[in-house]
Amino acid sequence: MEGTMDGAAMAGKDSALLGKTGAEPRAGDQEEGLILAVETSCDETAAAVVEGGTRIRSNIVSSQVAIHRRFGGVVPEVASRGHVEQITAVMAAALEDAGVHPRDLAAVAVTYGPGLVGALLVGLMAAKTFAWVHGLPLIGVHHIVGHLFAHRLAGGPEPPWLALVVSGGHTELIYIPNDHTFEVLGRTRDDAAGEAFDKTARALGLPYPGGPQIDALASSGDPERYAFPRSWLEEESLDFSFSGLKTAVLNLLNDARQRGDGVRPEDVAASFQAAVVEVLVEKTVRAVRRYPGVPVVVAGGVAANSALRREMDRRAEEEGFLWSAPPLALCTDNAAMIAAAAWPRLSRGWFHGMDLNARANLGLEAWAAGDGVAAFPPDDPPDGRRRN
Incomplete structure (x- = not known):
């Protein structure tokens, strides 16, 4: 079951979180x-229960968009x-909607980076407390891997596959x-x-997000x-740069304002969006040519953009790849994706300890190598703990 909840709807939904304390972690x-x-x-408080890494049993998201729109x-x-x-009630609602008792769980997963450190700490402390109380293993997840x-x-x-991750804080080809x-x-x-997108919208006087x-x-x-402008960088580079495009939009609007000229916001938005989409898709196509026959997944909040989806459809047909x-x-932040990303770690037996801390700038490579993993099979240690 998927859904969103507000504070009133979640009042009193914390009873499922109560239980024994001090149990030894178990799978x-x-x-x-x-x-x-x-x-x-x-800015999303989310919890979910997922079975086998693919079947969503519940997916609860409490959004703060209305709050932050004022700012x-x-x-x-x-x-x-x-x-x-919201965190306690959201977690309880996820368990209730899934029809699951804590004793039925195999593990607790939580995003511990990258992100806003204060926000990360709230979810991390809630997840660690729940895991400790119920004697469950803890799996720390990289936020972008969740989107993947x-x-x-x-x-x-x-696998194998290529991913274009496009969100408010990240743009990567992986x-x-x-x-x-x-x-x-x-x-x-x-x-x-x-x-x-957010900065251009703000310049046009549009609300957040x-x-x-x-x-x-x-x-x-x-x-x-x-x-x-479209920034292509070096000939072989698959990196991105959007600061010049953002500046060009701001300069256009400022110049028009100083001259007393009018601009159609619709045309500015469409021209800006076309520039972003062209670069995103062209770089993705270049990556596909390096890995022929490999399908593409577009993930992250910007993956919901209609122009991006149309252009991906067009280029995929031209180039002959699946996406x-x-x-x-x-596409937007949710906890079901975090559970999906945790499933390979559960299957592998890689778990974090209760000393896991929030990492605002957690690197993808560091996480993949086993950052902070405290428990693992003897024959499959993280890279930094391999024995000669």
Whole structure:
């Protein structure tokens, strides 16, 4: 079951979190593989129960969008406070909707980076407390890996595959040869694509979050009205750069304002969006040419953008590759994707200890190598603990 909840709806939903204390960590029924996952890396308080890494039993998201809209963007301290207020009830609702008791679980998974450190700490402390109380192993998950695995919840491809991750804080091209290896082919050198959407929306006077607002406004605009720059960087580079595009939009609006000229916001939005989408898709196609026959998954909040999906359809048909994206509800932050990403770690027997801490700038490579893993099979230690 998937759903969203507000504070009133969640009042009193914390009884399922009560239980014994001080139990030794144990792996639950791994055959069924029920994982309770928690996600609080930014402004969504989320918890989910997923079976076997693919079947969503519950997926609860408490959104703070209405709160942060007043400020024109996410305020970290406000986000942290919101998580504190909602986390217990959200976790209880996830268990209740799934019809699951803590004793049925195999593990607890939680995002511990990257993200807003205060927000991460709220979810991490809640997950660690729950795992300790109920004697369950803890699996710390990299937020971007969650986005990478969201497509698995909708029957997406098995490895190997290529991923374009586009969100408010990240823009990366990643090659995934197996469930445990992530090769970053390119990443943004400045602004992420989602960040550029939000800043352009703010410049146009649109409410937060900016991505959906730009998408809607652009639908009635001319994408060729303004020739905004496309940054291709070095010839062979798969990196991205959107700061120049953002600056070009701001300069256009400022110049028009100083001259007293009018601009059609619809045309600005459409021209901006066309520039972002062209670069994202072209870089993805270049990656596909390096790995012919490998399917592509587009993930992250910007994966919901309608122009991006249309252009991916067009280029995929031209180039002869397959691509997919998670359902719109799984493109934005949620905890079901964190459970999906934790499943390979559960199967592998890699668990974190109760000393796991939030990592605002957690690197993908470090996580894949076993950052912070405290328990593991003797014949499969993390890279940093291999014996000669």
